């Protein structure tokens with residue numbers, strides 16, 4: 001707590017920082033520094049001797065300040081210090097030190113060419129105080145230039161009055177968050193327990209576990225992925241709540257800066273790589289083979305291997321918890337910070353290595369899906385009759401296959417930099433840190449499409465089925481997907497508008513980024529047109545998809561702002577960006593996959609989820625989501641940078657932050673309703689037919705719910721409805737006939753289509 | 762919120778109006794869909810003529826003219842918005858005549874400002890109203906990003922790279938300077954104050 005407070009102090013009151021007598025400046029009294037702006041922190045050892053562990057009230061103590069180590073003394077200046085205390089008073093003993101109006105003590109110009117000082121401190125008169133000392137020192141070589149090999153550091157000490165209760169600050173720091181996490185874990189345990197069917201013997205239990213451990217069946221692997229994904233979604237959510245509690249109030253100290261930095265790093269990494277991607281892969285595993293009429297993926301064993309690398313990689317990343325801190329480099333891991341001495345915690349190392357493993361997992365899965373979709377389609381399932389969810393997965397795995405190797409290479413380069421001292425990204429040895437940004441975002445932008453394109457697929461399925469009509473503009477949907485996939489490779493520079501890149505490069509990227517709006521617009525309008533004229537079954541699955549359309553549109557719109565360079569120069573790395581990517585990741589991917597849960601649940605388990613709980617789940621999530629993330633747009637406008645462990649009061653940030661925290665708890669409570677719903681629906685089964693929604697067309701609705709062990713008793717053949725039961729206007733239509741039988745029935749024959757849709761409302 | 766006259770504020774309203782228009786259009790269409798085409802429970806559910814059936818690729822549904830329409834119109838909007846960004850972009854990248862230069866150096870976790878006369882101040886920057894400034898930015902360690910919300914600008918500080926940023930104060934007062942690129946433990950504390958001294962040139 002004390003450290004945090006002091007950090008805040010240092011931030012809001014520059015006058016309280018140490019003066020560097022070696023520097024003359026017209027505005028001297030107002031400013032200060034912890035160093036000369038150069039060199040490395042932590043390379044010297046400051047000593048503060050003479051602070052009594054227990055003070056006698058009003059007694060005078062002599063404190064010795066010294067700096068050990070540091071560069072050779074060159075010019076006239078050698079070092080400086082600033083000492084602050086939360087109680088008592090300082091007194092200067094000679095001309096080398098001075099007491100500032102703030103009550104702190106520091107060196108003077110005369111005291112600037114030495115590295116040791118003596119000062120006097122009078123203890124407070126109260127007997128029950130706990131006084132915290134903070135000493136800042138820097139050792140310089142006298143050149144006073146920004147490149148000087150300055151070395152600086154900080155030391156703290158504490159002194160208690162005879163009646164002061166033992167300080168609880170440090171234990172408090174750990175206990176708040178820990179208690180929070182333990183509570184959440186207990187809730188998870190209750191849910192898991194509630195999911196175990198009644199009357200299970202130990203044998204049943206072991207058998208089921210063994211079956212899942214050894215399975216290569218796409219349905220079971222899919223279930224494993226989905227369960228793992230939601231478990232990590234829960235974990236990432238807990239970290240989000242920790243973040244939000246910390247930010248609920250200005251200058252809060254619920255988390256220490258170090259804990260905060262770990263929390264957002266693990267939150268981002270978990271949500272993207274361990275929650276969103278596994279949930280997507282899970283549904284892809286379960287649904288894609290069913291949709292194309294295959295009994296399994298092309299390489300079932302590789303599929304299982306791909307899955308098991310996921311918990312392996314995740315454990316490595318989380319092992320950091322037991323090595324004194326997880327990675328704290330953000331999910332983007334920018335060097336040189338990620339390889340600097342200030343982030344050498346083993347957690348960062350483990351974070352990098354875990355990521356490499358996850359990359360291998362995704363690559364294996366990617367190859368597998370391409371092979372499956374290209375070669376295992378049942379008779380009649382031509383490429384342009386593949387359901388849109390499968391199309392979206394096909395595009396996704398292509399993106400994955402092109403993007404992941406770039407990340408893996410960059411990670412290996414980072415590892416080499418960290419481990420054996422190569423200098424790919426280290427500018428102090430001639431490396432180029434911006435190279436990492438290019439490599440990372442060349443992967444990273446496609447990566448965000450990897451998590452949103454499957455969501456498009458889900459929404460296309462759900463809107464059409466629940467409108468009981470075919471999807472509007474099937475072909476333009478496919479082309480838009482392909483277009484988005486291609487565009488996603490030429491826009492990565494929009495994450496680097498402030499990195500000092502070539503203006504032409506920045507301009508081109510701005511333009512290509514804005515272009516993304518075109519295929520995205522096509523998709524949104526096609527979904528809206530799909531609903532228009534349908535017979536809408538307004539159930540939870542459709543509600544989540546409708547919620548998706550609303551929030552995703554919002555996220556797309558804020559993306560347009562970020563694409564415009566003059567606007568992004570303000571918004572980049574502020575909470576506006578946090579709002580934007582949660583609107584597309586949470587309001588997009590997560591909403592769509594919650595929709596997918598409700599939509600495919602009857603196929604997976606054979607019974608429906610409860611609609612009434614579902615409705616509350618949706619409303620809570622939708623409201624909570626917007627209460628959490630909408631205010632963040634304004635926080636960005638007000639210039640609150642992201643990844644900051646605290647914010648100062650008085651900049652107008654308080655209300656929006658508090659609102660966002662309230663929203664996060666609404667979100668958390670309503671997300672728990674999904675677990676409640678699963679447990680409830682298991683106990684009150686509403687059996688589902690094969691064609692659970694009575695208007696799905698793709699092949700998963702042909703097989704039983706749940707599907708038999710080998711998915712299809714007999715490999716089905718996909719027919720074409722306009723051949724089997726042509727609509728009145730399709731009979732005898734001159735253009736329709738040549739297409740029939742040639743496999744081109746799905747081809748959009750514009751005249752015919754125009755005539756038909758005119759009639760529909 | 763960036764002050765008036767910044768490049769940010771030259772484009773932001775344009776984007777805002779287009780966004781509101783598009784957002785309202787989508788929201789209204791979406792709500793109308795839900796209101797007009799909803800088939801409530803209990804009533805016999807209407808089954809459209811072309812309702813899909815399991816195992817059959819559905820009828821064709823679409824309208825080429827409409828689909829072209831919502832390809833072309835967004836393209837035009839995109840073209841216009843790109844165009845609207847051009848002039849402010851020039852302002853962002855152009856260098857004003859005879860700017861006053863400030864050397865800005867980021868270090869974990871303090872900003873150093875060196876004025877043209879060679880003096881350096883830490884965590885504090887003094888400027889005069891109405892004068893054009895060009896900050897040349899670098900770092901001595903990890904990447905930082907000089908962020909002045911008042912002028913809606915930021916630019917990364919990268920060791921070994923000289924980046925720059927220009928701004929012209931138009932209002933006196935004290936404003937925050939922040940670090941926008943995560944730079945380690947005390948990233949949040951890497952703040953400075955900007956004091957704009959008057960008088961401001963009138964008009």
Ligand code: HEM
Pocket residue numbers: 237240241243244264265267268269271272276329330331332578582585586589590628641642643644645664667668
């Ligand atoms: C319970 C709901 C959630 C809340 C309250 C929440 C909150 C936050 C907040 C406040 C930050 C910013 C932290 C900072 O910059 O200091 C953040 C970062 C982030 N969130 Fe979330 N989030 C939630 C769900 C999600 C989901 C579902 C995803 C992705 C699927 C996600 C992905 C990310 C990513 C990638 C970051 C960036 C981390 C970084 O800066 O390295 N979040 N979240």
Ligand SMILES: [Cu+2]
Pocket residue numbers: 444445448491492494495
């Ligand atoms: Cu991007």
Ligand SMILES: [Cu+2]
Pocket residue numbers: 904905906940941942943944945948949951
């Ligand atoms: Cu920073």
